[in-house]
Amino acid sequence: MNATELARAAGDHDPAVGLAAVAALRALLEQLEATHVSNARAQGWSWEQVADALGVRRQSAHRKHARRIGR
Numbered sequence: 001m002n003a004t005e006l007a008r009a010a011g012d013h014d015p016a017v018g019l020a021a022v023a024a025l026r027a028l029l030e031q032l033e034a035t036h037v038s039n040a041r042a043q044g045w046s047w048e049q050v051a052d053a054l055g056v057r058r059q060s061a062h063r064k065h066a067r068r069i070g071r
Helices: 003-010 015-042 047-054 058-069
Strands: none
Touching: 003 015, 015 047, 015 058, 047 058
């Protein structure tokens, strides 16, 4: 299912369909965030810049992503 279909399914009245779509969207968003954080860091962005773009604190962004990208 693509992101548009998942978003549509998230609004389904059947809780099983809606919750499954929410879980799939959450996983997709985590993958997208990881990809963009890695790209930003590779382009020289500071953890503060990454955090500002994500709307979180620097420490939160670093804690979540630093180990995965080795920085």
